[in-house]
Amino acid sequence: MLIITFSPEETCEVGRVLGEACHGGEVILLEGDLGAGKTTFTQGLAVGLGIAEPVVSPTFIIMREYDGRIPLYHFDFYRLEGTGRAVDLEFEEYLLGGGVCVIEWPSCAPELVPDDYIHIAIEEKAGMQRNVTVEAVGGRHRAPLGRLRAALTPQDGRL
Ligand SMILES: Nc1ncnc2c1ncn2[C@@H]1O[C@H](COP(=O)(O)OP(=O)(O)OP(=O)(O)O)[C@@H](O)[C@H]1O
Ligand SMILES: [Mg+2]
Numbered sequence: 001m002l003i004i005t006f007s008p009e010e011t012c013e014v015g016r017v018l019g020e021a022c023h024g025g026e027v028i029l030l031e032g033d034l035g036a037g038k039t040t041f042t043q044g045l046a047v048g049l050g051i052a053e054p055v056v057s058p059t060f061i062i063m064r065e066y067d068g069r070i071p072l073y074h075f076d077f078y079r080l081e082g083t084g085r086a087v088d089l090e091f092e093e094y095l096l097g098g099g100v101c102v103i104e105w106p107s108c109a110p111e112l113v114p115d116d117y118i119h120i121a122i123e124e125k126a127g128m129q130r131n132v133t134v135e136a137v138g139g140r141h142r143a144p145l146g147r148l149r150a151a152l153t154p155q156d157g158r159l
Helices: 008-021 038-048 088-095 142-151
Strands: 002-005 027-031 063-066 072-076 100-104 117-124 130-137
Touching: 002 008, 008 038, 008 130, 008 142, 027 038, 038 072, 038 100, 038 117, 072 088, 130 142
Parallel strands: 027 100, 027 117, 072 100
Antiparallel strands: 002 130, 063 072, 117 130
């Protein structure tokens, strides 16, 4: 599914709608260059998960946890490049924790990425345009994606 946004607020809103579509246990990979909008998307997602606390970039600390209707585990693998399997066990526990795991820069530690996830690629275009491509990889994430699609229909008027 391709969603085109024209401001940080719109990207945030797409994240919020996906957050509302999550029931817990989802894994969301966020790919895109520096400054593409991965953290912006996650800030909206947190609102959709019922998290009041503002989400800040987890860069330099690998993971931040937020409590809401559903907890958010916000990972940034940027700093993990080359460190291999050091955090492997701990990460697996988060995957089973019933919250939503969001991973920025998953390509920096591909061995930690599970088989089933929502893949989101944010591509910077001219001006403030971003092309946000969302797909379910594996079977477990088709339902939340279906709910996202239904919530973002054009007649909805929000985007
Ligand atoms: N349509 C848009 N969607 C999202 N962000 C946008 C958009 N247009 C402009 N921006 C700006 O782009 C920047 C995105 O920053 P953000 O921290 O979300 O990126 P990131 O992908 O998480 O980067 P990093 O890889 O450094 O963590 C913000 O300054 C935001 O205001
Ligand atoms: Mg970021």
